[in-house]
Amino acid sequence: MGRRSFSTALRALEELAQSGAQVSVHVRDLDTGHTVLSGDDHVPLPIAGLGVVPVLVETAVALDAGRLDPLGIIDRADADLVAGSGLWRNLRAPALPMIDLAVLAAAAGDPNAANALLDAVGHEQVRARMVSLGMPRSAVLDHFRDKRGPDDAPHVAVGTTREFAQLFSALVNSAVVDAGISAQVAEWLSLNHDLSLVAAATGLDPFAHEHDAHGLLFINKTGRDRGVRAEAGVLAGPRAGVAYALTVCFDDLSISHRLRAHDAFRILGTDLMEYTH
Template sequence: MVSSPAPEPSSGVPSARRRTRRGVGRVPRRAAAGRRSFASSLRRLEELAQSGAQVSVHVIELDSGRVVLSGDDHVPLPIAGLGIVPVLVETAAGFASRALDPLRIIDRPDDHVAGSGLWRHLRAPALPLVDLAVLAAAAGDPNAANALLDAVGHGQVRARMVSLGMPRSAVLDLFRDVRGPDDVPHAAVGTTREFATLFAGLVDSRAVDAAVSAQVAEWLSLNQDLSLVASATGLDPFAHDDDAHGLLFINKTGRDRGVRAEAGVLVGPRTGVAYALTVCFDDLSISHRLRAHDAFRVLGTDLMEFTH
């Protein structure tokens, strides 16, 4: 199910990403080769799949475009808050084209999502769109994400995802506390192949254009959920956009009952990768949940070794 492909020829993916961060302390290729195995991740993900979980993973090397780890990466699975990323892309595109005013004030809805987020705890009953984008990216705030989605429109997000090469992924609905029989089962679904490719496009300035890519990457660099794949980086969850050791890292996570998803970019001194991992599991106990979380952390460790 999960595989670590043999090296492939370069696919021509542009490599215009902060090369200076990788120019110092480069590990000799022969020395690094022995540490480039994803055996631990493969083993852990296979164990999850054998236990009944649905697992999808896709990892690509940024400079070459080579797929270094994949498994069921074409299968759309629930991704919860990871679906915020295409909404942020459409929001940034609206700001850039002036179709949206970044300072347009949005009232907090009366029927707000009460289960998570920061906006519901703030005294301000209304915020500008640009601040809602920060809340959605940094804290995964569902009310901020819903406000952005209402502002840009489901149809625009859907069209944008198709133009970005994401036809199998979709933002289906608003975020809700409870999904009734008349609601779609999930707020968003996606494939790991499409989301890893989207994140590669963000750091390559190919997600719409350079300005939009830079804006979305800046918002995502504020993300404070570093508890899954990102836990292996040792970065400060509250200030990791300018790491002292030269790591370039952006990510977004998604969490729901029995769903964990993450996509991001990690650039180290040797190379860089874009990755996405989704695990859908029976959340029957703390141990079931921790087993899923552990797979993300093992992948994070393998990614750190691969990029260093």
């Protein structure tokens, strides 16, 4: 019988905060709706690629409404190409259909695919959607960029862990716009390959974890930037289900600083597994 305490994770997060990191966390029980762990969950912090999730929501809405063609071809803009990361920049195909870009953005956090989706649905539409979803303190601020100049927003996105945990809770409860939109976005997110932070404790296959042999339900999205690690998701097991979000902003002065932040995510993952199992 697993324990139902987050004392280990809380201690690790407190130690991170004492070392100078900014830490925000929110965990809620899916069955009761009660918050079981929280800390500074109202504070907007940089979340990097986690901001792709509301862009995916608006993409699903536009596809469902017929405003976007799922097979409509989108050209990769070489002039604005993000060269530092992603899969699309390494593919020979300079253009891909909209639906494939959604998969790339969700599964691989591809910045060029995410930028193309944001351009297709519109920045203002994403902002309005986030407000309608109860996320007034979170925002997608800009495109992904290799370098940020003085005229660019300082971050691609900011968000609170409370709002992102609520968003993931709503996704699995079919309450993000409607059941169809929720299912589509959850399906995209279930393809995410980054299981190296909180999800490291699940033991799931990063490349095939939609139908776990042990009945584990899991979807997540991560965000990474210099000195930023963020993750939100849903984990459900035989005992309970939780929606969670954790953001850590730290001085990335050395590998040890980075690993200390990563360890806190993995410790939270272990506590989540014990809570749900």
